[in-house]
């Protein structure tokens with residue numbers, strides 16, 4: 001059996017390991033545009049020089065040999081012939097497959113704003129982006145980051161950690177991490193980031209980038225009328241899934257390649273996993289992209305099992321939105337955190353641990369007090385319990401009784 005995996009990141013490597021466990025004899029060929037292994041979750045640290053590219057490697061030396069993976073890096077796949085079951089690379093190489101896995105992730109996009117295209121605008125999606133930022137950021141006076149999602153927030157934190165004097169973070173939503181936090185916790189994060197010197201502009205949008213006569217950026221103009229000086233701009237607002245290899249074959253696709261619970265695409269013997277996909281999220285009951293590292297790993301494992309003839313399902317998907325630490329505050333969010341059903345009740349609790357420390361938490365429950373979403377802040381040790389409760393539709397009262405002794409839930413008036 002010839003297994004071909006496109007991509008060598010979170011989803012692709014998880015799939016390769018799993019296939020090898022399931023099928024010791026099959027050929028596993030991994031093709032990737034990237035020329036090394038690295039965790040995208042560490043790119044902000046590479047960009048600020050806090051980590052080297054080698055330190056961002058998430059796999060042990062000799063990983064490919066140990067798992068019997070025929071690793072072909074620096075190869076961009078340019079086309080797939082589904083009838084002849086062949087993958088074509090940019091160097092002319094043709095690779096035959098019996099089962100194919102697409103884990104091509106996504107790429108940064110620039111918002112369609114006057115002045116946005118051109119010098120001085122950066123993305124942060126791959127190692128080259130990080131290296132380019134690292135080379136220039138210290139010489140820039142005013143850094144403006146557009147988009148306060150995971151990438152924008154983590155980059156702003158890293159830039160302040162290395163002492164950059166002027167970092168502004170813009171977000172159209174009313175608070176940072178709009179896909180992971182709601183109003184109460186989002187406001188807390190905004191205040192925390194401000195306390196650490198990040199200038200936060202939420203609920204505002206960029207209307208134009210003003211440029212100097214020599215073409216370099218001068219300022220960012222906001223809807224509110226503000227003008228922020230900016231000689232380096234990072235666009236962390238938009239990503240587009242790299243779906244083209246399968247959409248050209250007619251695969252079902254929305255913003256990502258649609259996969260079923262077994263990570264199968266609508267095309268025979270072609271699977272997909274990670275940021276390039278969309279699948280049904282049980283906690284929101286809608287088809288959407290997860291776009292976080294643990295979800296990509298999980299999808300890779302499920303795809304690997306099914307490609308090798310086993311039977312695995314994403315059904316017990318935790319609904320994890322993020323597990324992130326910013327300026328020393330750990331946060332975990334699970335379930336229908338954003339766009340909750342308007343009929344659900346929002347309950348804000350003080351959650352104290354055995355040492356009496358406060359960890360803010362917000363829950364959504366439906367009319368039967370079934371837990372739909374939760375955000376933990378500070379002490380996140382109970383996150384697994386909450387994740388399990390959301391997926392298995394447990395009532396809030398049952399959850400409180402199964403909590404580790406010492407932890408207490410107290411409704412805030």
Ligand SMILES: Cc1cc2nc3c(=O)[nH]c(=O)nc-3n(C[C@H](O)[C@H](O)[C@H](O)COP(=O)(O)OP(=O)(O)OC[C@H]3O[C@@H](n4cnc5c(N)ncnc54)[C@H](O)[C@@H]3O)c2cc1C
Nearest residue numbers: 007008009010011033034040077104105274275291292293
């Ligand atoms: C700066 C940053 C910070 C992040 N922080 C967090 C975080 O704190 N927590 C979290 O959970 N997630 C975080 N993420 C998101 C996380 O990194 C992604 O969810 C994860 O990397 C997705 O993995 P993937 O395997 O689906 O795709 P990717 O990691 O995007 O990898 C795609 C792979 O496909 C290859 N490829 C693409 N096109 C082709 C082609 N045509 N031919 C051959 N190869 C191709 C690429 O070379 C690459 O190997 C962050 C992302 C970034 C960029």
